[in-house]
Amino acid sequence: MEKSYEYIVSACLCGENCRYDGKSTLSERVKRLVDEGKAITVCPEVEGGLPIPRHPCEIRGNRVVNSHNEDKTEEFISGAEKVLELVKKHNIKKAILKEKSPSCGSSFIYDGTFSRKLIKGQGITTKLLRENGIEVISDEEFDEFGEFGDGSF
Numbered sequence: 001m002e003k004s005y006e007y008i009v010s011a012c013l014c015g016e017n018c019r020y021d022g023k024s025t026l027s028e029r030v031k032r033l034v035d036e037g038k039a040i041t042v043c044p045e046v047e048g049g050l051p052i053p054r055h056p057c058e059i060r061g062n063r064v065v066n067s068h069n070e071d072k073t074e075e076f077i078s079g080a081e082k083v084l085e086l087v088k089k090h091n092i093k094k095a096i097l098k099e100k101s102p103s104c105g106s107s108f109i110y111d112g113t114f115s116r117k118l119i120k121g122q123g124i125t126t127k128l129l130r131e132n133g134i135e136v137i138s139d140e141e142f143d144e145f146g147e148f149g150d151g152s153f
């Protein structure tokens with residue numbers, strides 16, 4: 001039987017250089033969950049077959065496009081499906097994902113014009129996880145709420 005984990009978290013929050021620009025956005029607090037054996041990391045865009053580095057992508061309507069106007073919807077959906085498989089395999093119920101990402105955002109995303117304008121919305125992976133009953137919060141919410149303590153968000 002596969003090992004169970006409490007959380008799945010965005011890999012870039014744990015120091016993995018998987019962002020579009022080849023960098024990470026380390027959150028010590030999120031990484032600690034991995035170090036303690038409570039969480040596993042994943043990068044949906046890499047799972048979907050996108051390279052590092054890559055052109056940044058944004059959601060535009062029901063498609064995902066990169067800054068060169070190439071359609072990357074298929075890769076984003078494939079990545080989200082792989083994350084869902086991983087979540088099911090490890091019996092995970094909660095996710096902490098990077099805010100503003102077209103994959104991982106949970107409250108805000110960019111508006112699809114590549115002008116750094118944020119709108120309310122969620123990423124492709126976040127949407128699929130929520131549709132499957134997984135609770136998703138952002139790194140920003142996790143930092144704000146502090147320690148889990150009681151095991152809840």
Ligand code: SF4
Pocket residue numbers: 010011012013018019020042043044045046098101103104
């Ligand atoms: S897809 Fe998610 S995990 Fe991967 S770099 Fe973007 S925000 Fe981080």
